[in-house]
Amino acid sequence: MSRTGEAGRREAVRQIVNGLSHDCHWNLGPLSGIDWRVKQLRHRFDQLIERLRALAAGLPDRRTGDNTQFEMADITLSAFAVFFTQNPSFLSFQRHMEQAKGRNNARSLFQIKRLPTDNHIRQTLDPVPPRHLFEFFDELHQAFNQQGLLAAMRAVQQTRLIALDATWYFCSQSKNVHCKNCSCIRHTEGQVTHFHSAITPVIVSPSHSQVVSLRPEFITPQDGQTKQDCEIAAAKRWLAAHATLYHTGNDTFLGDDLYAHQPFCRQVLLHGFHFLFTCKPASHPHLSRWVEALEAGRDLHTLKLRVKGKSNRWEHHYYRWANGVPLTDSDDALKVNWCELTITDAAGKVCYRNSFITDWQISADNVAGLVAAGRARWKIENQNNNVLKNRGYHLEHNFGHGKQHLSSLLATMNLLAFALHTFLELSDESYRLIRAAVGTRQGFYQHLQTLTLFWHFETWESLMDFMQRGLEIGPYAVAKS
Numbered sequence: 001m002s003r004t005g006e007a008g009r010r011e012a013v014r015q016i017v018n019g020l021s022h023d024c025h026w027n028l029g030p031l032s033g034i035d036w037r038v039k040q041l042r043h044r045f046d047q048l049i050e051r052l053r054a055l056a057a058g059l060p061d062r063r064t065g066d067n068t069q070f071e072m073a074d075i076t077l078s079a080f081a082v083f084f085t086q087n088p089s090f091l092s093f094q095r096h097m098e099q100a101k102g103r104n105n106a107r108s109l110f111q112i113k114r115l116p117t118d119n120h121i122r123q124t125l126d127p128v129p130p131r132h133l134f135e136f137f138d139e140l141h142q143a144f145n146q147q148g149l150l151a152a153m154r155a156v157q158q159t160r161l162i163a164l165d166a167t168w169y170f171c172s173q174s175k176n177v178h179c180k181n182c183s184c185i186r187h188t189e190g191q192v193t194h195f196h197s198a199i200t201p202v203i204v205s206p207s208h209s210q211v212v213s214l215r216p217e218f219i220t221p222q223d224g225q226t227k228q229d230c231e232i233a234a235a236k237r238w239l240a241a242h243a244t245l246y247h248t249g250n251d252t253f254l255g256d257d258l259y260a261h262q263p264f265c266r267q268v269l270l271h272g273f274h275f276l277f278t279c280k281p282a283s284h285p286h287l288s289r290w291v292e293a294l295e296a297g298r299d300l301h302t303l304k305l306r307v308k309g310k311s312n313r314w315e316h317h318y319y320r321w322a323n324g325v326p327l328t329d330s331d332d333a334l335k336v337n338w339c340e341l342t343i344t345d346a347a348g349k350v351c352y353r354n355s356f357i358t359d360w361q362i363s364a365d366n367v368a369g370l371v372a373a374g375r376a377r378w379k380i381e382n383q384n385n386n387v388l389k390n391r392g393y394h395l396e397h398n399f400g401h402g403k404q405h406l407s408s409l410l411a412t413m414n415l416l417a418f419a420l421h422t423f424l425e426l427s428d429e430s431y432r433l434i435r436a437a438v439g440t441r442q443g444f445y446q447h448l449q450t451l452t453l454f455w456h457f458e459t460w461e462s463l464m465d466f467m468q469r470g471l472e473i474g475p476y477a478v479a480k481s
């Protein structure tokens, strides 16, 4: 390549890296690639609630006789409303409102005809396997797709990035609260922690803060296997069950070092997907030694870039990569492509280093994009699992364990509430404006909790309208002199 061509390419790559360095964190700024015509659709919230209600009406119902006075749809939507409003007292507030005013927000916003008691909800939902609600993930997935988000989220090589990771959603140290689906940790002092966990895959993108939740896979203990085996086994089950559903012809799985495991990589390839997994030298010593023995400039390639980091300070990004490296030392070792990024500050101090393996052929043109895609994996931890645990969803809180499926079903509803919130951020202009004015999603739901305690709203739109008026935004924005 000519010197001018080389400089041009470096500049192009530098621009990619600079763009990616200024990643957004739950900001509600302009979202690139969104088809805003779709956002004009009215009653989208109502349509989705209606769809969830239809799905809930078909859930298996083991009740008999007088015990069936409440519809399954009312019971399911009642539980969902608690997660959507992030308010454990939502139902009791609405029961009071019904007694006082003869109307309530559970009916007007969530289409719940009659409010069951919390105990009846738990008892009726306990025997329902969570897979019966999975179609609502598909409904939302389709809605995200129609919005243009999924196309806009495609990353390097025009690929869709699906991040895999496991997270806990229930834990207890009580001797009485556990079931056959619980995993457990036996502490040296004799104490036992029972927990439930699941793989919660999400579509991520280096250039979008939103993550799109896909169907989860619950991790149930397997005889004689370690936790690591369980997580990988669950990921394999997820692949086998959903490969056809999510396969678009160009999809790449992201995962931490645990997934950089030869049998799993082979499974991914067999299902027609790509992979891009973190690969730490300590857990892959053979591959690491192999790379270090390669001849620099011939088999081991490098690229140095100087780019502006998040704090607008100059950083040095040093890439190394090699194609066709054996993942293990076995005779049937899978040949993978390896890359590494080391970031140093102006003083030469190492701020970041990570390495990845992939089946994508690596070159100077795509190494920065591939590494950016690999780094987008943290979004499943930071913008999915941490949000679900710490920012209003309280995923690990014991909402109810039940004897069969209750905790998994409630966790599924929590994931669905999160996915619907994300969808509203993209599709509901009023919601976006209010969120931007309030600042955080938690703040928004705190306002919603208070408002629905005291006032009755005929529709979701009237609630949004009320909030906009109070905040003097949107159609109620006051011109500043």
Ligand SMILES: [Zn+2]
Pocket: 177, 178, 179, 180, 181, 182, 183, 194, 195, 196, 401
């Ligand atoms: Zn359990």
